[in-house]
Amino acid sequence: MKSPKIAIILPAYNEELTIASTIGAFHKACPHAYIYVIDNNSKDNTNRIARQVIEENSIQGGVFFVARQGKANAMRWAFTNIESEIYVMCDADATYPAEKINDLLLPVLKGEAEMVVGDRLSGASQEYRDATNRQFHSFGNQLIRLIINKLFRAKMNDILSGFRVFSRRFVLNFPILSEGFELETEMTLFALDRRFEIREIPTPIVSRPEGSASKLNTITDGTKVIRKVFSIFRDYRPFLFFGGIASFLAIMGLGFGAIPVYEFISTGTVLRFPTAILASSLIVLSVLVFAIGLILQTVERHHRLSFERGLINFGRSKKFEKEE
Ligand SMILES: Nc1nc2c(ncn2[C@@H]2O[C@H](COP(=O)(O)OP(=O)(O)O)[C@@H](O)[C@H]2O)c(=O)[nH]1
Ligand SMILES: [Mg+2]
Incomplete structure (x- = not known):
């Protein structure tokens, strides 16, 4: 050979x-x-x-x-x-x-x-x-x-x-x-x-x-x-990447959110508006980033599929002939 x-x-x-x-x-x-x-x-x-x-x-x-x-x-x-x-x-x-x-x-x-x-x-x-x-x-x-x-x-x-x-x-x-x-x-x-x-x-x-x-x-x-x-x-593992950021934002949001919630339970009113606004913004942001991760994961999956399809076809362009 x-x-x-x-x-x-x-x-x-x-x-x-x-x-x-x-x-x-x-x-x-x-x-x-x-x-x-x-x-x-x-x-x-x-x-x-x-x-x-x-x-x-x-x-x-x-x-x-x-x-x-x-x-x-x-x-x-x-x-x-x-x-x-x-x-x-x-x-x-x-x-x-x-x-x-x-x-x-x-x-x-x-x-x-x-x-x-x-x-x-x-x-x-x-x-x-x-x-x-x-x-x-x-x-x-x-x-x-x-x-x-x-x-x-x-x-x-x-x-x-x-x-x-x-x-x-x-x-x-x-x-x-x-x-x-x-x-x-x-x-x-x-x-x-x-x-x-x-x-x-x-x-x-x-x-x-x-x-x-x-x-x-x-x-x-x-x-x-x-x-x-x-x-x-970020490109190959978008869900992990954006999911990580989203989790971080969510934890921050829940942490800050606990303050006005506790206040409401113990006094019946919420006076800490800035904290409440910050907390809800963080949670909204976290959901947004999570959604971006989900979308990109689907995009990446389609890339992966076409990449694998390319590999399957690689070197197989010649017509298959049955070996006798
Ligand atoms: N063609 C080309 N070769 C480069 C360039 N920069 C570095 N190289 C070559 O790449 C190789 C690796 O670079 P080197 O300086 O040895 O990096 P090191 O081994 O990490 O210290 C060497 O053969 C360099 O000559 C460049 O801009 N163009
Ligand atoms: Mg070298």
Whole structure:
């Protein structure tokens, strides 16, 4: 049987120090794979070096230029324009162990998983943690992990890993809405919510070499990630989201409402008008928000139905022929 096409996609922005070794390492680990570098307005020699390495080693694939800035924009371009059976995404910064690619490919090749994630946390060495010294960064990762595992009843170790392998079915059914580093969060949540089989495999990582800098900003990108979790939760679980807000408003309303009610029972009159008005407003608001949740739940259900219908039809466009 012909082995399936594998497309290794390396989004790269100002990675002239590491792009050559990253391409080399992947080519060595998986010689028959196609390698695509997606450059995004790099101001250094990333594009030129990538072209040179790919040409000199006669690697199949190529270097592409995407004008709209952002890692997710680059991946969106790749996922919509590159045809392949299996897709791999990895940083172009020589931090992930390229030789692990075959371990990550296996579950997808065997049809056991649709997304395999290189898990840095369980694989990361103490040296890495000391070397990167991004304490707050690591705290942020843990926090996101905790929230997602709670909200989606999952047991993911590494939500934000940049080393992933995907089946064609996943890629062709995954619409990318992110622009930048929220991409990994979106991938994980989408896979969890849409019940794609996920597998995590430990991939110990090393720090970037001297002079090479991460493009990620803990605060601004961290905020985007949290906003992404928030908006995905609102969109995917509207009843829980709006129901939660409605319950909060209802509890407040009942709490404030108890005061005039108690007053009425004990004295026969209500003098605390402001409290009574506040309480009834809160209850009205709570019912309104609850109703919004109900409506959106129905909308989401219809989205879900058409998504699942799309999956059923995926790859079945050819007429069914009975096997003799
Ligand atoms: N094409 C493209 N790639 C990007 C952009 N920003 C980051 N990258 C690449 O995405 C990968 C991950 O970024 P990195 O800075 O290593 O993030 P970190 O691993 O979280 O520190 C690297 O290969 C970057 O070169 C961008 O705007 N466009
Ligand atoms: Mg990186």
